[in-house]
Amino acid sequence: MAEHDDIVNLAGDLRRAVERGDPDEIRAAADKVRAALDPHTGSEERSLFAQMRKDPEFTDHIDSLCREHELLEGHLTRIEAGDHAAYPLFERLLRNHIDREDNGLFPAAAIALDGPDWEWVTERA
Ligand SMILES: [Fe+2]
Numbered sequence: 001m002a003e004h005d006d007i008v009n010l011a012g013d014l015r016r017a018v019e020r021g022d023p024d025e026i027r028a029a030a031d032k033v034r035a036a037l038d039p040h041t042g043s044e045e046r047s048l049f050a051q052m053r054k055d056p057e058f059t060d061h062i063d064s065l066c067r068e069h070e071l072l073e074g075h076l077t078r079i080e081a082g083d084h085a086a087y088p089l090f091e092r093l094l095r096n097h098i099d100r101e102d103n104g105l106f107p108a109a110a111i112a113l114d115g116p117d118w119e120w121v122t123e124r125a
């Protein structure tokens with residue numbers, strides 16, 4: 001969840017860069033979002049999501065979260081390519097995705113995976 005805060009803060013920097021409209025600043029800010037977002041989503045998919053997907057009760061939910069990772073990636077790529085109008089939807093998707101994890105999946109995982117032993121969640125395979 002701390003990584004979520006970092007990503008949201010970096011997205012805020014990107015929003016302000018988009019508002020100012022300097023393409024170099026926007027690209028630099030987008031690079032920083034990507035540098036935080038890509039390892040985060042990759043780690044989720046290799047650790048928590050991989051564990052949760054084994055439970056048929058969560059498979060569809062995990063699949064939808066993975067599709068959102070792809071959508072976020074696609075929107076960030078559009079912004080990097082100069083489509084700055086893609087930013088507002090990127091931020092809405094990001095905030096909604098994080099809300100689904102923080103307030104949906106993570107509490108469910110704590111119960112389904114036998115308590116608050118989160119050590120394996122942070123493994124970076
Ligand atoms: Fe995620």
Ligand SMILES: [Fe+2]
Nearest residue numbers: 004040044101
């Ligand atoms: Fe996440």
